[in-house]
Amino acid sequence: MTTAILECISTLSISFQQLRRLPRFLEGGTTKMPLTVTDSDVPRLFREPYIQTGYRPTDQDWKYYFLSLFKKHNESVNVWTHLLVALAVVLRVVAFVEAGSLSLNVVSFPLYLYVLSSLTYLTCSILAHLLQSKSELAHYTFYFIDYVGVSTYQYGCALAHYYYTSNEAWYDKACYFFLPGAAFLGWLSCVGCCYAKYCYKRPYPVMRKILQVVPAGLAYILDISPVVHRIVTCHMEDYTDKAVWLHSLQMIFFIIGAYFFSCPVPEKYFPGSCDFIGHGHQIFHVFLGLCTLSQLEALFIDYQTRQEVFSARYSSNYTLMCCASFFLLILCSTFTAVYARRRIKEKLARKEL
Secondary structure, three states, rough: OOOHHHHHHHHHHHHHHHHHHHHHHHHHHHHHOOOOEHHOOOOHHHHHOOOOOOOOOOOOOOHHHHHHHHHHOOOHHHHHHHEEEEEEEEHHHHHHHOOOOOOOOHHHHHHHHHHHHHHHHHHHHHHHHHHHHOHHHHHHHHHHHHHHHHHHHHHHHHHHHHHHHOOOOHHHHHHHOOOHHHHHHHHHHHHHHHHHHOOOOOOOOHHHHHHHHHHHHHHOOOOOOOHHHHHOOOOHHHHHHHEEEEEEHHHHHHHHHHHHHOOOOOOOOOOOOOOOOOOOOHHHHHHHHHHHEEEEHHHHHHHHHOEEEEEHOOOOOHHHHHHHHHHHHHHHHHHHHHHHHHHHHHHHHHHHO
């Protein structure tokens, strides 16, 4: 017994020494990492309005940008907000599965695809903000990937709302055009963002934001329509339904986030003061993450309490076909991003000649 205790203490001591060396290891790997620079030290493409410092220099090794996850720069909060939300989504889904609340069958397929779409957009966003400073081509490439993630998430939300959230009155009116329309607008959102990114240079004109926001806004209006209908038409007894409140929260969080995405505030009023923490895109990330987590909880409740509605409406073959369209959308959006990358690569090559 005493020997076992001594061995355990010895093991813990060794582990503690290894943990103490970890910061030195990270420091040793990053001591040669360049410090952040000001906006005047990076090409115009990488400059954000009213953000004056905290930029990472371009043309470093890939290792530098990956290890910058642990350094302070003006993209750090953008990366970590979505990284933490992705971790929260994984842990919540694992807990839901381990509790026996989620099985693998046709009824659960749209929910699994929603989770996949959430992790896809979060991962694409993390990669874009972490790695885009490598070069001009990397900047465009990773943001094109980010737009694929956005369109994937939009359609994942549409699938989940269609199957688990919608009421009968909404379903009777919208069932034939909702998913095709959601798929088309999701792809159009990717096209609009890629085209706007490809065509316009900094300082960006208003038309660029219009091309980004309008298709995404139309997709959101359609995708959220089952939720809006359910909230508007719910009866007094439905107010005890936690899902209704969580769906309301996800809409509130999204609208607030959309405002900060569209407007460069508060950095517009405090130039240089929000470079590392507090600029609008970071706030957008926070509220979009809260939207996703609220939406996930609401869908879990709907999945548990409305399966009889699912079984009565949808056949297995129809559900499988709709789930297959999810991957078709990813394919179309990916082709769009690949095409846009090829065009921008040619454009950059001509500029270098």
